Amino acid sequence: MEKDSVLEMRHIYKTFPGVKALQDVDFTLAKGEIHALMGENGAGKSTLIKVLTGVEEFETGEIMMEDSTHPIINRSPQEAQKHGISTVYQEINLCPNLTVAENLFIGREPRRFGMIDWKAMNKRAGELLADLDIFADVTKTIDQYSIAVQQMIAIARAVDMSAKVLILDEPTSSLDDSEVEKLFRLMRRLKSEGVGIIFVTHFLEQVYEVCDKITVLRNGRLIGSYTTAELPRVQLVAKMMGKDFDDLAAIKQTDGGTGSYRDEDIVIKAVGLGRKGYIKPFDLVIHKGEVVGFTGLLGSGRSETVRVLYGAERTDEGELFVKGKKLAAKHPIHSMYEGMAYLPEDRKNEGIIADLSVRENLIIALQAKRGLFHLLSRKQQEEFTDKYIDMLQIKTANRETPIKSLSGGNQQKVIIGRWLLTNPDFLILDEPTRGIDVGTKTEIQKLVIRLAKEGMAVVFISSEIEEMLRTCERMVVMRDGSKVGELSGEEMNQSAIMSTIAGGQ
Amino acid sequence: MKKKFTLNQTSFLLLITIVLFFVMYAVGCVIFKDQGFAKTQNFLNLFVSNAGLIVIGIGMTVVMITGGIDISVGSFVAMGCMMLAWMMERAGMGAVPSVLIVLLTGVVFGLVQGFLVAYMDIQPFIVTLAGMFFARGMTAIISKDMISISNEMFMGWAKMKIYFPFGGHVNRKGEMIYPYVYPTVVIALLLLAGAFIMLKYTKFGRSIYAVGGNEQSALMMGLNVRRVKLKAYMLDGFLCGVGSILFCLNTLGGFVEQAKGFEMDAIASAVIGGTLLTGGVGNVIGTLFGVLIKATIEAFITFQGTLSSWWTRITIAALLCFFIVLQSVLAMLKKKK
């Protein structure tokens, strides 16, 4: 082993049926280093992490750790933890039935006289979260919190384990800027304590902000390891995609024709719509061809609001008009008949249907809209599937692969495809770019703008404000479950948004 | 922020169960007031006659929390009773070694089932269904004929009464009779308390919940999921051993058809008590009340005393249905709020 390195992986090979996920990959992590692992969706980042931590077995290769004289193999995450590797996986892994405190401490609960000391555990959990500025009741079960909070808790758990190696697989995908900032502070602290950190993300700014080194994977192969300072952004992207790519400048909102919408073009009109205890009544109008963003802090109720619009959640006050017709959806299908589509933020629990194939996952919404007895012919199904695999560049062994064995980003693309296929008039996208690589992300943003141009009304939620500024014409600002403002045109900029979010305080 | 006292869904379900039990018992006391439903002894009989079920319900609850199920318990009880009867009556063994052997058998049985579930990844329902067939068949292999127990020490345990110093009444012969329980009740309640503490305050206990809540997550959080499951089934096996001994102290013999359908009683008790078959949620206190509710329903039927056989079944089912639906509706109302 090189001196100073805590972890070395050499010549790692891993094959899934139909996919060579890792081929001859090397990876070295030094002490006190933040090391970015980069690559497109399906490049093999998560797989590399999984074979390291024993979730998956690798075929050949070796893994060396700082203090071991011979190669180690982790057969389970438990063994990996014993070797000082603590991990936050891409898909959040917490037990929904346990409290926040337990999720933080399970397996290493504070004990007194051999018995779990709940008081101490809750207290320490509270401190830990306060440290990270997360405000959550540690005695509540975890399923009562949004994805973002859960992600913070998963991070808190990993961080608290005082490991030698900390692995974060896309921890920031659903966090907004302030949370990301908190996380970075923490990472820097751990770094100064000598912890080696592997950091997977699709946000280039974040990489350049905290990482010392970058390792790039493409199609399961190692492209190279570089020092951050020596690898310009453009080159990084080129290495990831295998071709030159101008990542950001690509899109700019062209015609921000605010106010130029006619009343006939109203697609959605909410009057005093609300849900007691969650969403305070709000009014909202969305026109044909408009992209409206929802912004706010973590847990401000953005997701909840769009769920109410879609009819995924019962409303108990107010009215909703879709294209002038009153809609009281008892079931999402009624909203779908009116031309709505909704991409939920919780991909794992509300998006993918894990054991179904890519094909079935893609066509299922369209099928549901057509009805039970109008089965799409196999040929049609396959045509649609191929079209979207091509259009969204979904990386999959074939169309019959179960969606659960796709990489996170590719799963997301399938779900986006699912809704596009229904050809909606009103499309709700809650964090559509979560976990999607830079290349495709811009594609998706372009797609949204194109669809809007073609006459679709779109609601777009993202924890990344810049992304929203690029795509949206109007922003709805939420705070504590109520709509506190609407910004458009000139007033739509970062600082204005921030001050609206902060509101009177 | 003001911290409101809010019950979460699970404790709410438990509370419903407990309240409904007391309401039901009170109703019984009113309806059958002339027939002695309200006697202390009648209440204690709920425990006396169900000590074995309580213990087995605990084991069932534990495996159900891991997301499993054990439908072999009824057959295992039959086998356990038959083993006890055979060892003491046919092989002339003492009561103590016989009891120990049954306990050991329980643990081994649990070990094998647990191994198949945890390490071979076979579905619990199927493993324990095979266990059910196996135990029932073994019972027949040990002896096709029923065996009556007459071992002195064992009979001594069975007949030992623990009297309460109060609440007595005068019987028809004019003697004062105080309410009593058998040691089986004490054992069952002790185990219940032990299981409660184990589930709430030990690492193993919490791991059981974690595994049931989300196996994949539990694994990724670094728990040894397989070992936890194996241990849960072993504990269940041990409790089945104890349960069958308690059962045998009540029925004092072994025969092939014994405890048929007992697994359904245990599962129903656990579920009525708020345990989810999907795992991750459950509480042994709930299971105790589940048992008591079932016992009370049965007591209703017996006190009523005019139902024909088929009406008995239908009435039990109707009461069960009423109870389960009420529970579910209340839980849904609470969720809506």
Place this chain on the structure above:
Amino acid sequence: MNNTLKNITSKRLFLPIFCLILVLLINLVTRPDFFSIEIRDGVLYGFLIDIINRASELVILAVGMTLVVSASAGTDISVGAIMAVSAAVCCNVLTGGERAATEYANPLILGFLAAILVGTLIGCFNGVLVAKLNIQPMVATLIMFTAGRGIAQLITDGQITYVRVESYKTLGSSFPGFPVPAPFIVSIVVVAATVLLLNRTALGMYIQAVGINKKASGLTGIKAVLIIFLAYAYCGFCSGLSGLIASSRIYSADANNIGLNMELDAILAVAIGGNSLGGGRFSIAGSVIGAYTIQALTTTLYAMHVSSDQIPVYKAIVVVIIVTLQSPGFARWRKALAQKKVDRAEGKEAA
């Protein structure tokens, strides 16, 4: 593309078929005439015919059970009791309420319809409890499991009701001039109709989607509640139908014994067919093979003169072997073993 799909399905069913063949082959050792089939009285006769004949009820139940398991990740333990109710209703309609009759009091078809209707209604009741009220399947169906035989006894007044009319026995024996047992034909029709229904409509996909992820399928516009309800109703329908066959075999309604313990065999058939009891992906063919495996096992054990009270022990052992052979744990172990062999070979080469 289609070929690869076929490869996967055939692989999926390979193990269950293999197990069935294995069970059948055991007989070759002990009983060479096991596989002989002859025609007696214009009907096929032999052990193999017994198996496909006797398994019919189980096959039909397994079809319904598969859908229930897939859609709700739970089991319907009331199917045996439903069989009893349907038999009771049918016989009672046909005898006009008498305990025995030598001619129909009502047209035969009326009895059949009534029985199947009642089966389906009970299925609907289960469906409402599970789908609408969110009660756990096993507990929801426990209600009918408990009440079913009571209802059947109530209908028949606690006694066995006989329909002593030759035509009533048809369904349980054979159609005139047709050498294949009638129950077998009925079961094959049910299987075929179900497969068609699932594949020609989106129902198959919906059921699986709901079983895998209820929330997600709800958001994509599938009415999960309705789908689960339908699965239970269909299972009730299947149970009603197999109740009829069982009743026709004994031309009577025996509330205590028709369909006794069938629910366990039906669930077992689903599992032996390689389906997960955790819901989701399913294969009807697998369940059907599972059902035949179970009946083959029972018939084999009878043919080997195993006493009926000890049969469960052997059944348990064979079941454990079958499911172990199919289990992921066993596959892992086999892989590890193969790996070791490769390693050793490589080691030799190196040396």
Place this chain on the structure above:
Amino acid sequence: SGNSGSGSGSSEGDTAPASDEAEDTGSEGDADSGELITVGYAQVGAESDWRTANTESFKSTFIEENGYKLIFDDAQQKQENQIKAIRSFIQQEVDYIVVAPVVETGWETVLEEAKEAGIPVILSDRMMDVSDDSLFEAWVGGNFVKEGETCGDWLADYLEEQGRGDEEINMVTIQGTIGASAQVGRTEGMANKLEEHSNWKMLDMQSGEFTQAKGQEVMESFLKSYDDIDVVICENDNEAFGAIDAIKAAGKSCGPDGDIIVVSFDSVKAAFESMIAGDLNATFECNPLHGPRVAEIIQKLEAGETVDKIQYVDEAYFDTSMDLETILAERAY
């Protein structure tokens, strides 16, 4: 709630029943109501027609007109339920407890509880295996071993009559549910007779679990294993019906004019119909009408008399040589 059935001693409860009796029960009834003898009856279940008839015999005997109040409990074939029921009867302070035990074992403690409470216990159908005889007052039931022996004797006579007395006779038995006392007793009785006839050969025994469907399945298997079965002994009528179907399906015939002799036990009505149809040769009765006998015992105990501990009910047999139509018309079950 407190309706006529359960409302003990409530005055409305007694005036409610049929008005045609109002005059003669009017005054007495009220006086009687205090003296009604309460009987707690713990029945096994309703697992067969025989059992239903058995229950009916109690229900029709212990009626208020006869001075009784019956508290009926159905144990659903579970012993633990019966134990619960007896405990409940004790709490209800009934005057007598009647038990038709699910099994013979395991009654010691609960009977002692009854004894402590001073309630006499009477058994019906099955015996109880207890160390202390004084725990129950009397037992009423059939003699299964004797039934088996009667069957053997009948068979010997019948074969003699047919001139096959010295022939080699091959038999099979479709047994009842293994371990049930009817199964044990009948198998034993038949075995006793088998010893007396060296030319009788028992080829096989297999349980048909007292059901028609299983009986048929077992018989199918027998027929495929043995070519020359002369006699089929079915340990209840239902099994015989199944066996007959299997025999016919195999292209053979049975009954008095057939190849195979079929006999069975219990003598339910359907068995008579089967004999009339010429399928079944004979059936041996197992009398379910225990109610009146138990009532008799209770009356004696009330009068302070002693009673016999063991009391067999009368049992007959029926074969195709009798006037079955007439007998059938008179039978209660």
